[in-house]
Amino acid sequence: MRQLVLPLLSDSPGAFLVVDDSVQDKRYRKSIAVAKRQHSGNVHGMATGIGPVNSVYSSGGGGDFVLLDFRPYAPDQDTKTTNDHFLDMFQQVAAEGKLLARTILFDSWYAGSTDLKKVHRAGRMFFTTLKSNRFVNLSKETGCQKLDSLEPPAPGWSKGVEVRLQEVPFGVKLFKLVATNGDIK
Known part of the structure; x- marks a missing residue:
């Protein structure tokens, strides 16, 4: 997906990479393997849904958010946590070296010491709670x-x-x- 959208970005060192997760409500699901009970900030509690971890690019201008990558939270299938997906996506972007964005925004869920150290070692600035x-x-x-x-x-x-x-x-x-x-x- 990144290869498709990278040419469309007005990239600069002042741009942002935003990593966040969400829960897509699937309470009426019949047979969606990746739908599971998980915490949803939207309902302030547990909900059944699909939980993608999203990596989004923004130049910082008027609402230009472009999805770069996403990973479904499906620990029963891949044994990965949302933090694992965060680090996988971040390390892939850092290793490719194609994005000029130097600042990463994420919530407290991804503010563990391992995540902070990896972002810092990659020479990126972060804002988190x-x-x-x-x-x-x-x-x-x-x-x-x-x-x-x-x-x-x-x-x-x-x-x-x-x-x-x-x-x-x-x-x-x-x-x-x-x-x-x-x-x-």
């Missing part, structure tokens, strides 16, 4: 603490603060975003 129970280290003196127990830095969260994540050998810049509905990321 972290789960509130993740351990971070502001300095050697303070030691590790849960993310949700952090006090705001002196200049506030808008400038961010550099932290170390457990099992991640490089610093990351941490920001706190509060949505209009009160959700904190």
Whole structure:
């Protein structure tokens, strides 16, 4: 699929690669082998469906999202997790070296130390969310603490603060975003 769409992209180092999963509702399925019960953010719980992991390209302009790759989440058939699919797709893009996009966007599901280290080693920048129970280290003196127990830095969260994540050998810049509905990321 990538070979078909690569010539159509207005690629640049400022472009983005977005990796996300979804669940396509198949509650009335009769015999779809890859449909299974899995967590769906859309229904905020378990749902029966097909769960593709998608790799999408965007130049960052007005809503231009182009599907580059997808992998169905079907652990009964291929024994792969959604994280395995994330890494497979990312490593394939990195190995090909055809995309100029340097920034990868993904949610907390893919923000494990293994994934972060592989993205970092490939020389890419990432933006992700972290789960509130993740351990971070502001300095050697303070030691590790849960993310949700952090006090705001002196200049506030808008400038961010550099932290170390457990099992991640490089610093990351941490920001706190509060949505209009009160959700904190």
